[in-house]
Amino acid sequence: MKNDYRARNHPAWWAFAVHRVSGLALAAFLPFHFWALGQALGGEAALQGFLVWAERPLVKASEWGLVVLLAAHMAGGLRLLALELLPWRDWQKALLAGAAGFTIVVGLALALVL
Amino acid sequence: MSARTETRLWIAQRASAAVLALCVVVHLIVIVYAMQGGLSAAEILARTRGSIGWLAFYSVFVLAAAVHAPIGLRAVLMEWTRARGWPLAIVLHAFALALAVVGLRAVWAVFAA
Numbered sequence: 001m002k003n004d005y006r007a008r009n010h011p012a013w014w015a016f017a018v019h020r021v022s023g024l025a026l027a028a029f030l031p032f033h034f035w036a037l038g039q040a041l042g043g044e045a046a047l048q049g050f051l052v053w054a055e056r057p058l059v060k061a062s063e064w065g066l067v068v069l070l071a072a073h074m075a076g077g078l079r080l081l082a083l084e085l086l087p088w089r090d091w092q093k094a095l096l097a098g099a100a101g102f103t104i105v106v107g108l109a110l111a112l113v114l
Numbered sequence: 115m116s117a118r119t120e121t122r123l124w125i126a127q128r129a130s131a132a133v134l135a136l137c138v139v140v141h142l143i144v145i146v147y148a149m150q151g152g153l154s155a156a157e158i159l160a161r162t163r164g165s166i167g168w169l170a171f172y173s174v175f176v177l178a179a180a181v182h183a184p185i186g187l188r189a190v191l192m193e194w195t196r197a198r199g200w201p202l203a204i205v206l207h208a209f210a211l212a213l214a215v216v217g218l219r220a221v222w223a224v225f226a227a
Contacts, residue, residue, distance in 0.1 A: 003123070009153075020190065023183075023187075023190075024187075024190065027183045027184070027186070027187055030179060030183065030213060030217070031212065031213065031216055032220065034176075034213070034216040034217045034220040035216060036220075037220035037221075037223060037224055038219050038223045039214065039223070040155070040158075040159065040223035040224045040227040041219070041222075041223040041226075041227070043227065044155045044156060044159055044227060047155035047158070048154065048155035048156070049146070049157070051153050051154065051155055054153075064184055066226075067142070067145060068170055069146070070138060070141075070142070071138075071142060073136070074138040074139070074142075077131050077134075078135055080159050081128060081131060082132075083137075083173045084128070085128070093222050098182065099222065106146075108147065110145065110146055113146055113149040113150045114149060
């Protein structure tokens with residue numbers, strides 16, 4: 001098969017793509033997340049000042065996206081661990097759907113409280 | 115890169131992934147729980163300040179991430195770029211160290227605040 005979209009347009013390739021994009025996004029975000037929490041070194045007021053800034057809609061939307069990416073990366077990673085480390089069973093075909101379902105549940109749960 | 119190093123990195127990546135999976139489940143539950151009614155510094159610090167349990171949990175979380183993220187980044191960089199050998203190793207070790215230091219600083223901040 002030629003290496004074009006036809007070789008890629010299947011669920012396992014999309015699972016790979018989501019895992020890679022989410023992993024890169026999380027790696028880029030982590031230092032900022034740690035820096036933000038480090039504001040607490042300046043006292044409760046300093047951390048609260050950051051949280052007030054983070055109330056902006058764009059920041060909120062980004063937070064939601066990052067938590068969804070975290071859920072997707074974790075669920076997709078568990079799928080990979082099961083594929084690599086467990087003896088092959090038919091139920092493993094359903095892991096992809098399970099990972100997608102878990103991500104959607106987390107996304108909806110967070111959307112309810114955001 | 116020797117086969118032994120590749121094997122060690124593979125094991126470290128999977129072992130850290132297993133630890134992170136547990137930590138992320140707890141983290142997601144705390145996020146959804148804590149976000150109800152909005153986030154406040156007082157609420158976050160009331161949970162973490164002086165808590166040895168959360169200090170231990172977030173320290174393990176940070177260290178597992180500091181192992182996991184650079185190894186994952188290594189795979190991506192080796193696939194997408196020509197980066198190899200010691201220059202790549204230096205960049206990834208620096209990234210791991212930075213994540214560990216900034217992460218543990220944050221853990222300490224919410225414990226000692």
